[in-house]
Amino acid sequence: MSGGVEWALHCCVVLTSVEEPAPAARLAQLHDVSPSYLAKQLQALSRAGLVRSVQGKAGGYVLTRSPELITVLDVVEAVDGPGPAFVCTEIRRRGPLAASPESCTAPCAIKRAMAGAENAWRDALRSVTVADLARDVTSDYGPGALAGISAWLGAAEA
Amino acid sequence: MSGGVEWALHCCVVLTSVEEPAPAARLAQLHDVSPSYLAKQLQALSRAGLVRSVQGKAGGYVLTRSPELITVLDVVEAVDGPGPAFVCTEIRRRGPLAASPESCTAPCAIKRAMAGAENAWRDALRSVTVADLARDVTSDYGPGALAGISAWLGAAEA
DNA sequence: CATTACACGGACATTTTTTGTCCGAGTCAA
DNA sequence: TTGACTCGGACAAAAAATGTCCGTGTAATG
Numbered sequence: 034m035s036g037g038v039e040w041a042l043h044c045c046v047v048l049t050s051v052e053e054p055a056p057a058a059r060l061a062q063l064h065d066v067s068p069s070y071l072a073k074q075l076q077a078l079s080r081a082g083l084v085r086s087v088q089g090k091a092g093g094y095v096l097t098r099s100p101e102l103i104t105v106l107d108v109v110e111a112v113d114g115p116g117p118a119f120v121c122t123e124i125r126r127r128g129p130l131a132a133s134p135e136s137c138t139a140p141c142a143i144k145r146a147m148a149g150a151e152n153a154w155r156d157a158l159r160s161v162t163v164a165d166l167a168r169d170v171t172s173d174y175g176p177g178a179l180a181g182i183s184a185w186l187g188a189a190e191a
Numbered sequence: 192m193s194g195g196v197e198w199a200l201h202c203c204v205v206l207t208s209v210e211e212p213a214p215a216a217r218l219a220q221l222h223d224v225s226p227s228y229l230a231k232q233l234q235a236l237s238r239a240g241l242v243r244s245v246q247g248k249a250g251g252y253v254l255t256r257s258p259e260l261i262t263v264l265d266v267v268e269a270v271d272g273p274g275p276a277f278v279c280t281e282i283r284r285r286g287p288l289a290a291s292p293e294s295c296t297a298p299c300a301i302k303r304a305m306a307g308a309e310n311a312w313r314d315a316l317r318s319v320t321v322a323d324l325a326r327d328v329t330s331d332y333g334p335g336a337l338a339g340i341s342a343w344l345g346a347a348e349a
Numbered sequence: 350c351a352t353t354a355c356a357c358g359g360a361c362a363t364t365t366t367t368t369g370t371c372c373g374a375g376t377c378a379a
Numbered sequence: 380t381t382g383a384c385t386c387g388g389a390c391a392a393a394a395a396a397t398g399t400c401c402g403t404g405t406a407a408t409g
Contacts, residue, residue: 034276035367042301043282056385065285069370076387089377092385105304118192118276124201127223130343132332142327143200146263150315157308169300174290182288193396214356227399234358247406250356 035113037074040066042108042166044075047186048084049100049167050179054093055186063182074112081111100164106155108163119147193271195232198224200266200324202233205344206242207258207325208337212251213344221340232270239269258322264313266321277305 044060057075061068075094078084083103084094096103121144125132140148171179202218215233219226233252236242241261242252254261279302283290298306329337 034278036278036280037368038277039280039282039301046301054385058385063286063288064282066282067369070368072386073369073388079386086386087377088375088385088387090382090384091378092376094386105308119196120192120194122194122197124197124222124224128221130221130340132336136332139331142324142331143197143204145327146316146319146324149319150263150312153315154308154312157311158304161304161307166300166304169303173297173300174294178290185288195397212356216356225398228397230357231359231398237357244357245406246355246357246404248353248355249407250405252357 034118037070037077038109038112040064040071041074041078041112042105042163044071044094045078045083045096045100045103045108045163046166046170047179047182048094048096049163050183051095051186053187054087054091054095056093059093059186063186077112078108081107083107083111096163100167101162103163104159105161105163105166106158109158117148117151119144119151121147192276195228195235196267196270198222198229199232199236199270200263200321202229202252203236203241203254203258203261203266203321204324204328205337205340206252206254207321208341209253209344211345212245212249212253214251217251217344221343235270236266239265241265241269254321258325259320261321262317263319263321263324264316267316275306275309277302277309279305 043064047060047063048055057072058068060075061071064071075084075086079086079094082097085097086092086094121141123137123141125141126134126137167179201222205218205221206213215230216226218233219229222229233242233244237244237252240255243255244250244252279299281295281299283299284292284295325337
């Protein structure tokens with residue numbers, strides 16, 4: 034799994050508490066990560082339609098919709114790609130005892146098992162929204178945490 | 192996810208139908224895959240204690256226990272490693288607004304969400320055994336499929 | 350009992366993916 | 380009109396996965 038997923042999720046949580054667009058460079062120094070690479074993850078979120086980029090002097094990124102409507106799965110798929118992690122290469126059709134094509138209409142048992150597990154994983158990620166994460170953060174560190182971050186993002190460079 | 196997982200699972204299913212040790216090279220040409228690389232996956236299974244290697248002239252690999260007692264999760268963890276796919280780098284403790292160490296006794300909300308999803312994934316993989324896979328294969332292709340493979344493995348080189 | 354051939358095991362390259370960096374095009378504010 | 384700041388995609392470096400090789404040990408065999 035791509036490590037950029039973690040960065041993207043943290044950024045989404047932070048973006049729930051701001052109204053002004055937040056520049057990628059500022060989000061990067063807030064989390065102390067590579068600005069150029071974080072930019073790439075935010076671009077992925079933008080391509081997926083989760084955030085909207087505002088260009089120009091006071092530009093940056095903003096969420097496109099309510100955090101209640103953005104699931105963790107949305108973010109993960111935007112950054113890591115929507116395809117399944119396990120890819121079946123159909124090796125049952127290869128080799129001297131290859132299965133006949135007409136017997137391969139349904140996916141093989143191994144693919145079914147792996148797909149079932151990935152579906153369970155997806156369901157779990159889909160059941161958590163970015164709003165839930167923000168609520169948990171407030172519950173963990175107190176109400177001042179996100180407010181402080183919001184203020185810091187709006188203030189001049191540290 | 193490593194592609195070798197698929198090869199390892201297919202090999203485990205095949206091994207349920209043999210009593211004689213099956214050499215890695217023969218399993219490789221059965222599936223038409225790279226012999227050297229498949230050997231590496233089988234070595235991983237051996238290190239994890241799922242298969243036992245028999246050396247010498249009529250050597251090869253055999254399952255160490257009943258297929259009912261080998262879960263798909265066992266195979267996946269043996270090949271891909273037991274660690275979680277999502278690794279939290281604790282970026283909440285970095286940057287100018289880093290969370291205080293005493294407030295970081297519990298894992299952060301993002302890590303909790305990802306860990307929950309991975310647990311669901313693990314549970315699903317744990318609920319399927321290699322015996323279940325073999326049963327499904329028989330159900331899909333008929334009882335002769337695994338028997339034919341077993342006979343081919345025992346016969347002389349094709 | 351010596352020999353011989355076979356199979357595993359880990360060390361060695363190669364390719365692909367991931368991670369990280371950079372500069373140009375576009376845009377909004379002043 | 381100017382200016383400065385933003386995103387966006389094209390360009391390298393590093394890491395991981397994939398693929399290959401030969402040495403070591405073992406068991407069957409004559």
